[in-house]
Amino acid sequence: MTSNVLIIGGSGRIGRSVANDLLRHTEVTMTLTGRRSKPAFELQSRQRYQRLPLVDQAKVRDAIAQHDLVIHCAGPFRSRDFNILAQCIEQKKTYIDVADSPDYVREALAFNTVAQAAGVTCIVSTGVFPGISNSMVRQGIEQLDQAHHVHLSYLVAGSGGAGITVMRTTFTELQTPFEAKVNGQTIMIKPYSEREILSFPEPYNKGAGLYWFNTVEAFTLIKSFPQLNSVITKFGSLPDAYNHLTGLMTFLPSSWLQQPTTIEFLSQVSYAMTQVTDRFSGTGIAMRLAIQGYHQDQAVTYLATATHPDTAEAAGYGTGSVAQLLLTGQITQPGVRPVEQVLPTTLFEKTLAERGLTIERAIHPESLHPESLHPDK
Structure with missing residues (x-):
């Protein structure tokens, strides 16, 4: 080599x-x-x-x-x-x-x-996302006899250790609605909408919100696994205050977010803030995957989680x-x-x-709602 x-x-x-x-x-x-x-x-x-x-x-x-x-x-x-x-x-x-x-x-x-x-x-x-997350979905689908619904969620602490480019990407993706496949229908989604709180392993179980976000996985997984009826991708930040600040940006006139100078200003300000908060929030990542489908003639939810203390390293x-x-x-x-x-x-x-990265996995009867499960326990 x-x-x-x-x-x-x-x-x-x-x-x-x-x-x-x-x-x-x-x-x-x-x-x-x-x-x-x-x-x-x-x-x-x-x-x-x-x-x-x-x-x-x-x-x-x-x-x-x-x-x-x-x-x-x-x-x-x-x-x-x-x-x-x-x-x-x-x-x-x-x-x-x-x-x-x-x-x-x-x-x-x-x-x-x-x-x-x-x-x-x-x-x-x-x-890592996209990347490891895509392979986690393939891994999960291969564990089931049939898969029809994928819900991918990501929490990133602070800057993620990845530099200002990630900030630019985040604000750029807030500009326009995007397509997503939900329950067999292609619908338009407003970025950073429909907040929800899901269970993540420690130390990422602080109740931070997750929001719709335009990701590569949302459309490549549909092409790679056409049997899927839904692919939902949501993203959130720690501390949760960053989510609320980012959400406010979606109310700016779209013409403002399409200006490179605006994107650069918001990115520089956000990055400067994370340089302070990274000291106590860390720069790690938590990924959570729920797949609904069938296993041995039973409706089930496959649940997988992975964490790493440094998003860029992952x-x-x-x-x-x-x-x-x-x-x-x-x-x-x-x-x-x-x-x-x-x-x-x-x-x-x-x-x-x-590389020492572990994916925790389990298959649960669908009588348990997938969002009520606690993979960290």
Whole structure:
């Protein structure tokens, strides 16, 4: 496993988490890129740094040519073009990313036929959510005889340790309603609406609210598992005060939220606030999955939870494990696909176990309402 890996956006918090995971679980050498002439962090063994402005397509093309695997961690993805993905396909270089923008992923998936013809494996949205969350759904569906309803919920403490890009993504996704499949019908959902409180494991059981949020999983899971009648994705922050502040932003005129200057102002203010509150809230993540379906001729609810004290590090696990499996030839599937279509559950469980991330799972009779169950007890 002596391949050369290019981590675009490797100087950011997510990119560095991916790089750290590769250091622990592979023998690859890697190039971390960023906008600055020098990195603002200390490079580790088998790492080098390269200043790589993404607008310089010639330099991007040359950088891709010198590596075997390209991992795209630069965000926010909604405003990115597809030059890197297209170049990887043209140069027959394996590609993965941590894309969290539904708009970006929809357009990226349109490259599927071209990538298949070129024999290039491209896997999108490989972080924690999307990423690990998608594979948790596949894992759960495979435990049931039939699955029809998926409810995914995420709680992130403070900044999640992921930097200001996450703030920009959050405020960007508040701009417009989005489509969701609920009870077999495609409906339009207002972002950050329909607050609810669900049970999470400690220390994430503080009663924080969860709200509808536009996620990649909401549409890729429907395509990957067409038997599903509903895919609900909700998100919330700790402390809960951040949820109320974010919800207030949805009442701003839509034209304001579509202004880059407004998004940047809100992101900078929010990030500054989390730099204070992270000290007592932490930067962890809790994920909760409920799947309603049938098991052994009985209506049941499959319930799974996973937590980690550092959201960015967990994202590194998701992307790093996919990279590890690609580099060792354990997965390969030409085309552009979401992770749940490419990563078998056996390998998903194996790589998470190597990283010490545990998914708590149980199947309950549906006579118990799924939201009344307490996986932390």
